[in-house]
Amino acid sequence: MTDRGSIAVTLVAVIAAALVLGVGIADVAIWMRARTEASAAADAAALAAAPVTFQAFGARGTAAEEATRFAEMNGARMVWCVCPPDPSWEPRTVEVEVAVDVEVWPLGRFSVTARSKAEFVPAMLLG
Numbered sequence: 001m002t003d004r005g006s007i008a009v010t011l012v013a014v015i016a017a018a019l020v021l022g023v024g025i026a027d028v029a030i031w032m033r034a035r036t037e038a039s040a041a042a043d044a045a046a047l048a049a050a051p052v053t054f055q056a057f058g059a060r061g062t063a064a065e066e067a068t069r070f071a072e073m074n075g076a077r078m079v080w081c082v083c084p085p086d087p088s089w090e091p092r093t094v095e096v097e098v099a100v101d102v103e104v105w106p107l108g109r110f111s112v113t114a115r116s117k118a119e120f121v122p123a124m125l126l127g
Contacts, residue, residue, distance in 0.1 A: 027104045034102040034112040041076035042098045042116035049083040050094040050120035063094065071098045079113060091121040 049067035052059045059066045063083035071078045076098035083094040099111040 034100045037075055038100040038112050038114035041071045041074035042114040044074050045071040045096045046094050046116040046118035050118040053083050053086050054122045067096050076100045089122045093117055093119045
């Protein structure tokens with residue numbers, strides 16, 4: 001009877017370990033997806049804001065508003081944007097940081113952030 005009992009205990013331990021491993025793998029996958037989404041949103045926000053620092057080009061507002069709009073369209077929220085207007089023909093670089101909120105059980109809710117830069121050279125518009 002003790003052999004049968006030890007097999008049951010071992011089986012329960014193996015099942016518990018498999019469940020913990022499965023939850024851990026799922027949490028890592030959730031975090032990696034959030035990181036990928038944040039990175040894509042940051043890239044989109046920076047690329048959208050860069051030309052708007054020179055001229056609106058059909059944008060709905062300032063470069064920062066355009067970056068925020070593109071971040072939100074990609075499921076992120078804008079943390080900060082360094083994208084001042086610059087009417088000169090000089091090259092400029094826009095920098096943004098976005099965050100994606102994620103729920104990871106049992107750790108709770110936290111933000112995954114990503115930064116991106118985009119350069120815009122207005123002189124390239126001349127051909």
